[in-house]
Structures are given as structure tokens and as C-alpha cells.
Amino acid sequence: MSTALAFDTLTFASPMPGLESAEGFSLRGVAGAEGLYALEVTEPKVRMFVADAAVYVPDYAPGIPAAALEALGLSSLPEAMVLVVVNPTPEKTTVNLMAPILLNPADGVCVQAILDGAKYPLRAELAR
Numbered sequence: 001m002s003t004a005l006a007f008d009t010l011t012f013a014s015p016m017p018g019l020e021s022a023e024g025f026s027l028r029g030v031a032g033a034e035g036l037y038a039l040e041v042t043e044p045k046v047r048m049f050v051a052d053a054a055v056y057v058p059d060y061a062p063g064i065p066a067a068a069l070e071a072l073g074l075s076s077l078p079e080a081m082v083l084v085v086v087n088p089t090p091e092k093t094t095v096n097l098m099a100p101i102l103l104n105p106a107d108g109v110c111v112q113a114i115l116d117g118a119k120y121p122l123r124a125e126l127a128r
Contacts, residue, residue, distance in 0.1 A: 005029070005037070005081065007108040013071035016112045017099070022046065025110075027103075037083070039101075050083040050101060051126075057084065062100060062120060068113040072104040081105050087123060094123035 010025035024042025027050075035055030040047045053060045064077050074080055081103040084095040097120035103110045 005103070005105060010039075010103075010108045010110050013109055013111045016101075017114070019046065027108075036086070039083075049086040049088070051086050051095060053082040053084050053100065056126060057095060057097065057124070060084070060097060060100075060120075062097070062113075062115055064100075064102065064113055064115075068102055068111050071111045072102060072109050073107075074104055077102075079104070086126070093126045095126050096122055097124045098122045 005027060006029055007027045010027055012025065016022065019041065022041045022044065026040050026042075027037050028040070030036040030038060030049070035052035037050050037052075038047055039050050051057075060082070062082075064080075069075065069077065069080065072080060083101040083103060084097060085099070085101070087094045087096065097115075099112055099114050099122075101110055101112045
């Protein structure tokens with residue numbers, strides 16, 4: 001089940017690939033779109049959309065490395081919120097299932113887990 005979240009300050013336990021020097025992360029819900037969020041960075045100025053996997057890809061059940069959960073201070077995946085990066089194009093919208101963002105909803109600490117293997121695609125078409 002989805003829980004609406006908003007954080008003025010998110011902390012990544014380890015830097016997101018490609019945004020290693022980024023500062024000032026925040027998360028806000030998108031009005032009228034349950035489970036869709038804008039993940040924004042102050043420096044450099046970046047905005048990306050992320051979706052609550054429980055809402056948009058409910059059958060998604062990745063094997064998350066234990067180190068990722070430990071970085072969040074959690075003992076199991078159900079304690080985390082799993083977000084997937086949304087990639088909209090004029091032709092279709094895809095989500096990145098290979099690198100979910102895990103969020104500890106209690107304190108706003110995040111980590112992006114890069115999954116091994118080819119089970120989950122980088123660009124899975126969103127069928128919602």
C-alpha cells in the first residue's frame with residue numbers, strides 16, 4: 001500500500017550514480033497522481049520523477065542487497081519504500097527496474113541499489 005510522502009531534505013547514504021556531487025535533495029508528491037513524486041536536487045538543478053513501485057509495478061519484487069538495507073538502518077525490505085525512476089518519452093513511459101531507490105520513510109535516508117543480473121530492465125514499459 002502506498003503512503004504519500006514529502007521530504008524537504010532527503011539524505012542519500014551513498015551518492016546516486018551520475019549525481020555524486022549533488023546537494024539538496026527533496027521529495028514532493030505530484031498533485032493528482034497517487035504514488036508519483038518529484039525528486040529534486042538544488043545543486044545542480046535537477047528534477048526527476050520517481051514512482052512508488054507498490055502502486056505502479058506491484059509485482060516488482062527485487063532481491064535487494066543486504067548492504068543497501070543496512071545503509072538505511074532497516075532489517076527487511078517491507079520497511080522501505082521502493083521507488084523507481086520514471087523515464088517519459090512521447091512514445092511511451094518506462095521505469096528503471098534495474099536501479100530502484102530505497103527510502104526509509106521514518107527518516108528520509110535513501111540509497112539507490114544497482115541490481116546484479118539481467119532480470120530487471122533499465123527501461124521497462126509502464127503499463128498503467
